[in-house]
Amino acid sequence: MRLKELSAKLGLSQTTVSRALNGYSDVSEDTRKRVVAAALRHDYRPDSRARSLATGRAMAIGHVIGTSTRHEMVNPVFADFIAGAGETYADAGYNMMLSVVRDDDEARVYRDLAVTRRVDGLIVHGPRIDDPRVALLRDLGLPFVVHGRVSAETLPYSWLDVNNRRAFFRATEFLLDFGHRRIALVNGIETMDFAMRRRDGYLGALATRGIAAEPALMASDEMTEHYGYRAARAMLAAAAPTAFLAASLISALGVRRAVEERGLVMGRDVSIVTHDDALGYFSAPDAVPVFTATKSSVREAGRLAAGMLLDLVQAPKTGPRQRLLEAVLTVGQSTGPAPYGS
């Protein structure tokens, strides 16, 4: 059923039917009711292409995810963020356009999305410290919100981030308060903005207690289980850490594996604190959590970031928006006092 047929059927012009459905005041209440009823009955909904061609609005938001070329890996956090954002879009009548792209031609995809007018705005995922995408999108004139921050960027832009620095500062303090002095950092890739900030927090906390950072206690790579395992195993063999700070639940699992493989008990011989993105499949509804963690729901972040972006799309001149979320430090079974004499 198209507008033409529907209006013919009703004996009205296309104009009137269109305006009736779009809530204009220059159509009588009686007619509107008739039109709405007929539209419902015939399951009429305007062709989205025609509509957005006429209005200029695509009613869609783009998400571009780069799949790490090294491991062909998709960050598991991504799915939850998307789910959160998707809820917001659905409620607002927007759609989500997803582009999966190899790292090398990211710019091309952004440009394409903009110039073919497929989306009204974009979410930028996985920002690096000096990510060129912010400048690119500013040039393209497309509203966008960064999930995370781009520290090297000097001009204002919109972002939503977790206070990674403070989260890792506090986590480190927490371990220090337990008497740990040899705390290892099993971080994400440190060209990523969030990982850099976490390292800052870690180093900052050590510094305030006058503890020197040891390169042998710091690793950085893509947050897989195997990386956590490998890094922790090497450190346990060579640098005698009594505690670990892991960048994700996944890598924390690897750390734990290395700890147990060495015959050590997590929470007694070795403590582990991890960042936890509150992914559904890892959270226990009631029980005491396994891992002590700095926790922040990435799904909620998705909801909020999407909301910010929609605001921005609807009122572009209102300027950039920022929002900083705080992670909660939740205590689980993976931490305890530093072993005596360590």
Next chain:
Amino acid sequence: MRLKELSAKLGLSQTTVSRALNGYSDVSEDTRKRVVAAALRHDYRPDSRARSLATGRAMAIGHVIGTSTRHEMVNPVFADFIAGAGETYADAGYNMMLSVVRDDDEARVYRDLAVTRRVDGLIVHGPRIDDPRVALLRDLGLPFVVHGRVSAETLPYSWLDVNNRRAFFRATEFLLDFGHRRIALVNGIETMDFAMRRRDGYLGALATRGIAAEPALMASDEMTEHYGYRAARAMLAAAAPTAFLAASLISALGVRRAVEERGLVMGRDVSIVTHDDALGYFSAPDAVPVFTATKSSVREAGRLAAGMLLDLVQAPKTGPRQRLLEAVLTVGQSTGPAPYGS
């Protein structure tokens, strides 16, 4: 830059410019070169809405994901499937439209996607045994491919699936060959088609050896870590299993936690086999895998399913397509002979 300006700048008609760019033969090679060069120089690409309004093709594929209302959980498998599919779309010039939807108004979303002509085809995720979506989509006349199968469906439809039945049949046999007799199944939700098939495989293997299935050794729920833990703990306390079959790596981690909490050693006292979707962040490049698993890359499944759908979109009358992938049984450190005297 729009077509109108570009053609004015070139002193050609919009027709000729359009046809030059779309590779028609009725434009001279010289002109085509001029046009292509100018398009490149001015970064011209046709407005996608206008184009798809004119051609009738949306050049987009829809993916609808239901977020489990119970746990607000997104299946982690989903991200990898999407990534695989996304690669295929990118190569073919298609886009991906993602809808996140609460279970209750799935039908509305499908109908909407179809009638507003936002997509040329759909991938159906997470099919249930008697999923009504197949019939709905057939009615709507929109090409679609199911990731998985819908066993209750009698008419032909397109799908791509892993041979879940055989995978779990073989996994069970593998454990039986090791002398295990009390094998527990920690399955996914058994209204889901894949979970039902896995149970079939498990029961089938037991039956061929004349072993009676025990309800106390079978659990079924959403595949979280905590569920794996809870189910395994209960079974270990009450039903003395010597081996577990887990539905996903995530729940296998929970099973393992329960095993170790009881002071048992995985691979010696208790064996675990899991299904492994080959997600990037859990796979170790070289090392011996921790878990013995029936392995099948869900990312590859995404690539293939997307390819099937694009074929279908481009040649709709060629009828339904099916493809069954076999999982590989990879042996890790989590399995061994049944303990003596068990």
Next chain:
DNA sequence: GTGAATATCCAAAGCGCTTTGGTTAGCTTC
């Protein structure tokens, strides 16, 4: 040299909406 075939280009219609700029009829107002 002529009719037919071929190569190259283009005007205009059409995709299905929204929006602009009316028109018409009925009511007020004084």
Next chain:
DNA sequence: GAAGCTAACCAAAGCGCTTTGGATATTCAC
């Protein structure tokens, strides 16, 4: 009862492309 409003409707333009159905010039066959 004429001017001015208001309420309710509509024709046509426009969004930016593709495609149809020519038109014109050139080449070819004989």
